[in-house]
Amino acid sequence: MAFVFEEHRLDDVGTDPSLDPEGLLRQTATAAAQVRQARTVAAHSGLSLLADDGRPRSVVVAGTDVAAFAGAVLETLVGVRSPVPIVTVTGCRLPGWVGVPDLVIAVSTGSNQEADTTLRLAAEAVRRGSRFVAVGPRSGPLRELAERARAPFVALPMVGEPRTLLWSLTVPLFAAVEQAGIRAFTDAELDAAAQRLEEVAHQCRPTVGIEDNPAKELALAFADTLPVLWGATPLTALAARWAAVQFAANARYPVLLPSPPEAAWAQPAVLTGPLQASRGLFDDPADAPGIRMRLLLFRDDEALPEEAADLARAEHTAETAEVLVSEVAAQGRSPVERLAGLIALIDYATLYLAVAYAVEPLTHTLVVR
Incomplete structure (x- = not known):
């Protein structure tokens, strides 16, 4: 053709x-709302527990596809000034050095093969005793794993095509590392980002x-x-x-x-x-x-x-x-x-x-x- x-x-x-049969233009226009809603949801998801154990040895984001890119955003924007390494794991194996002193954040947008890979990484992190946070759909195996591990879980505030949900995945990462003692972004900076997203949505x-x-x-x-x-x-x-x-x-x-x-x-x-x-x-x-x-x-x-x-x-x-x-x-x-x-x-x-x-x-x- x-x-x-x-x-x-x-x-x-x-x-x-x-x-626009899939409605992706309409979904893309939700980016600013995602920033605001994800920040609100994260604030009420028990992330404050991370402060009890102090700063981790490292932060490891486990995810694939758009979730992996959310990890790359954290790594690029926050890692440059972070006192501890921030890395993203996108494969099927958790690095051997990840253990009890490290914070593992598992991120997923759904229940498919990619989500299964993330779930395996998350389960391995829990088995090793790593500090753990999960970000994903309101229901599903990732949430169940977080509940069994008595770990914080941040539910995605919106539904849609995964690549239109980037900010729903990324903002909880900012909130998690902030609670763990690693400076990310202030509320004013996130508000400015949301406003920028609104401006672009209006122009485009x-x-x-x-x-x-x-x-x-x-x-x-x-x-x-x-x-x-x-x-x-x-x-x-x-x-x-x-x-x-x-x-x-x-x-x-x-x-x-x-x-x-x-x-x-x-x-x-x-x-x-x-x-x-x-x-x-x-x-x-x-x-x-x-x-x-x-x-x-x-x-x-x-x-x-x-x-x-x-x-x-x-x-x-x-x-x-x-x-x-x-x-x-x-x-x-x-x-x-x-x-x-x-x-x-x-x-x-x-x-x-x-x-x-x-x-x-x-x-x-x-x-x-």
Whole structure:
């Protein structure tokens, strides 16, 4: 089946909800409410018990898929200033060094194969006597395990497609480590993040036309291209990782991402390689063979000089190769607000890309209650 990008669908979705059959645009708009509700639920879930045993030797987040990304958010935003290591385990085995002094937080969005993996990791942590917290659906085996272990359990405040529940999973992690003696984010910082999410949702809502909608403009820019994603700081690199997931899951779009970090130095070279179709903005795509790439830069005005130089080098390489460049910028004061804004914009842009191509985004069979 050949997919054709139809620009008119970007505006038609504002009056025709059937163009978003899974309702993912509507679910994405709940991000701000997730921050607020997850903070409230976490505050009444017994996490204060963590303070009784003091600071752990390490924090281990066990989860897969979007739950694993929630762990990566904690690791990136909080781990940089944490006095103890924060790591995320996404495989089937809990590292051998995890034991009694460590805090293990098991995170899951449902009851499927991925949740079974998380449950096994959680059960192993409990068997070893680790300090334990669980975050997941209101009912299910993870909650039952937490109750048997007499450990705190934070129920997800909302239901929906798992990748639209990122903040329902992430905010309880912030609350848990805060109670364990590791500074995360203040209520004011989380309020600012929620407000940022609301602002992006308002700017990018379906009823706003292309010319005034940054997400629709971004979707239009990446029509019939291979996105090359570049973030030079830890925060923007994390946003680029999320973008790669959302391009694939929402629009079934492949991307190029400089990962792992040791390969990043070579990534700009692909912009000048044999697969890049070299042409200008007004050239007919049919006149040049190759793949039309487009570079997406994730800017951060808090980048170190070396990080800013890496981003400038990638941009210069693209311009030299006549590769078009788009950019998004982190905005806000705290790291969580800055990341939230980038993630929200990418969520909407990739969903609008799916709408324009009439692509049905990938969905899970949910057991989130």
